[in-house]
C-alpha cells in the first residue's frame with residue numbers, strides 16, 4: 162500500500178476557480194436524495210455543507226414528511242418530495258451545467274422505500290454520485306453491486322463514504338478483512354468500481370491503486386451528523402468538476418480543519434455538526450490566501466526571469 166499525503170500547496174490548487182461571469186448553474190448543481198422521515202437533519206446538514214463548499218444550486222429531494230423541516234433550515238435550499246420520483250427526473254448533464262448527486266444521508270437501511278429510491282438513483286443518475294449513510298447497505302446488496310458496476314462501465318464516477326460499520330457492510334459480500342482501513346478502502350474501490358473514503362479518526366481514500374491518508378481530524382468530529390456534512394462537501398466539489406479522488410482528499414482535509422477551528426473556539430466537547438459549515442469559510446479563506454501568495458510568487462519569478 163502506498164499512503165499519500167497531499168501538501169497544502171497542492172490542496173489549495175484544487176479549489177475550484179470562480180468565473181466572473183458565473184451563474185448558479187455553471188457553478189455546479191448538487192441534488193441530494195436524502196432525509197427520510199426519521200432523519201431529516203442529515204439531509205439538511207449535507208445540503209448546508211454543499212452550499213458552503215461552493216455549489217451554485219443545492220436541491221434536496223427528501224421524504225414528504227421531511228420537506229418542511231429541511232426548508233425551515235435555510236430559505237436558499239430548493240426542497241421537494243421524492244414521492245413519485247422516477248428515472249425521468251434525472252436528465253442527462255448539459256454542457257456547461259455541471260452537476261452531481263449525493264445519495265443516502267439520512268436513509269434508513271431497513272426502509273423499503275429508501276431501498277427502491279437508492280436503486281432508481283444508481284440506475285438513472287448520469288453524473289458523479291456520492292453514496293453515503295443508509296444507502297451504503299443497499300449498495301452492498303447484489304442489485305446495488307450490479308448497478309454501481311454498470312455506472313463504472315459507463316464511465317460514471319461514484320464515491321462511497323462509509324464509516325467503519327458501513328465499510329464492514331460493503332466488505333461482507335466479498336469476505337474482505339476489515340482490520341486495516343487503508344487496505345479496506347483499496348479493496349472496496351476495486352470490488353465496487355468506486356473511489357472509497359473510509360472514515361474514522363484517520364480517514365483513508367483509495368481509487369484502487371493509490372491510498373491517501375488524512376489524519377488531521379479531531380475527536381470533536383465524533384458527533385452525529387459530521388459524516389453527512391462531509392458527503393455534502395464532496396458532492397459540491399464533484400459538481401464543480403473535481404476528480405473523485407481530489408474531491409475526497411480536499412473535502413476530508415477542509416472538514417477536519419473546520420472541526421479543529423470550531424473546537425478551538427467552542428471546545429472539542431461542544432462542537433456540533435452544524436458548526437462545520439459555519440467554520441468552513443474561514444478554512445477556505447486560508448487556502449485562498451495561500452493560493453494568492455503562490456500566484457504572486459509565480460508572477461515574481463516570471464518577472465525576474467523575463468523582466
Ligand SMILES: NC(=O)C1=CN([C@@H]2O[C@H](COP(=O)(O)OP(=O)(O)OC[C@H]3O[C@@H](n4cnc5c(N)ncnc54)[C@H](OP(=O)(O)O)[C@@H]3O)[C@@H](O)[C@H]2O)[C@@H](O)CC1
Nearest residue numbers: 200201202203265266267268294295324325326385386389
Ligand atoms: N441528524 C440526523 O438526521 C442524523 C442522521 N444520520 C443518518 O442515520 C442513518 C444511520 O446511520 P448510523 O451511522 O447512525 O447507523 P448505522 O448505519 O446503523 O451504523 C451504525 C452501526 O455501525 C457500527 N459502527 C462501527 N463503526 C462505527 C463508526 N465509526 N461510526 C458509527 N458506527 C459505527 C455500529 O456498531 P457498534 O459500534 O454498535 O458495534 C453501529 O451499530 C444514516 O443514513 C445517517 O446518514 C446520522 O448521520 C446521524 C445524524
Ligand SMILES: Nc1ncnc2c1ncn2[C@@H]1O[C@H](COP(=O)(O)OP(=O)(O)O)[C@@H](O)[C@H]1O
Nearest residue numbers: 324360361362378379382383385386387388389
Ligand atoms: N475520533 C475521531 N477523530 C477524528 N475524526 C473523527 C473521529 N471520529 C469521527 N471522526 C470523523 O467524523 C466523521 C463521522 O462520520 P460518520 O460516522 O459518518 O457520522 P454520521 O453518520 O453521524 O454523520 C468522519 O468524517 C470521521 O472521519
